[in-house]
Amino acid sequence: MSPSTPEKVLLRQFRNLGDVRRTIYSLLPLRPARVVVEPGCGTGLLARELSALTGAELVCIDRARVPELPAGARFIAGDAQRTILRADIYISSFFLYQLPAPGAYLRRVRRALAPDGFYAVAGEFAYRRDDPLQSALADSLAREGFDPGFGDRLAETFGGAGFRTVEQGVVELEKEEPDRDFLTAQLGSEAPDSPGKLGVRVCWGVYRVV
Numbered sequence: 291m292s293p294s295t296p297e298k299v300l301l302r303q304f305r306n307l308g309d310v311r312r313t314i315y316s317l318l319p320l321r322p323a324r325v326v327v328e329p330g331c332g333t334g335l336l337a338r339e340l341s342a343l344t345g346a347e348l349v350c351i352d353r354a355r356v357p358e359l360p361a362g363a364r365f366i367a368g369d370a371q372r373t374i375l376r377a378d379i380y381i382s383s384f385f386l387y388q389l390p391a392p393g394a395y396l397r398r399v400r401r402a403l404a405p406d407g408f409y410a411v412a413g414e415f416a417y418r419r420d421d422p423l424q425s426a427l428a429d430s431l432a433r434e435g436f437d438p439g440f441g442d443r444l445a446e447t448f449g450g451a452g453f454r455t456v457e458q459g460v461v462e463l464e465k466e467e468p469d470r471d472f473l474t475a476q477l478g479s480e481a482p483d484s485p486g487k488l489g490v491r492v493c494w495g496v497y498r499v500v
């Protein structure tokens with residue numbers, strides 16, 4: 291989703307993916323970790339959840355203003371591609387698809403991670419091209435320079451960057467009426483009056499330094 295995505299859309303998406311995050315957290319050594327980095331932290335929702343699960347230093351990076359971060363989290367404003375930090379765990383949510391070269395970014399993160407470090411993806415979309423509404427949304431995201439099918443390329447991108455897959459999965463978000471403000475922001479005058487329900491696939495994964 292674009293930088294203009296309404297916060298309520300990100301909140302709905304976050305709520306719908308609670309089970310995915312619980313699985314991810316169960317696979318990560320959150321308690322012993324010393325440094326956890328969340329690039330593209332956006333709303334701060336994931337960071338707030340994480341802060342209750344780890345005693346690690348939590349570093350959140352975003353080029354946009356973040357409404358609310360947990361007490362004690364460190365916020366770095368700016369381009370996450372220019373701030374690669376030493377860490378035990380990186381975790382991101384709907385961030386990598388916005389990078390022009392996620393593979394190159396992940397290679398640099400892998401070198402900064404601890405030898406037994408992890409990168410967890412708490413969600414990346416894989417828009418379907420055989421659905422007209424999803425296809426129109428995918429086109430609008432691609433025009434912004436984002437990769438609307440990135441979710442389908444998680445394993446190959448992480449593999450190419452020197453990670454091995456610990457576990458990954460795909461969930462189909464329950465079909466819901468798309469948010470009107472989001473549709474208008476993405477599709478402008480092309481936004482259909484009766485769009486029908488939207489159920490997008492979300493891919494997730496936990497990857498480990500090889």
Ligand SMILES: C[S@@+](CC[C@H](N)C(=O)[O-])C[C@H]1O[C@@H](n2cnc3c(N)ncnc32)[C@H](O)[C@@H]1O
Nearest residue numbers: 300330331332352353354368369370383384388
């Ligand atoms: C779709 S939002 C997702 C926000 C949040 N992670 C979530 O799941 O609700 C993508 C976020 O990544 C941030 N972002 C994208 N590219 C970035 C970059 N190169 N450096 C820092 N932040 C970036 C955007 O500002 C935005 O907050």
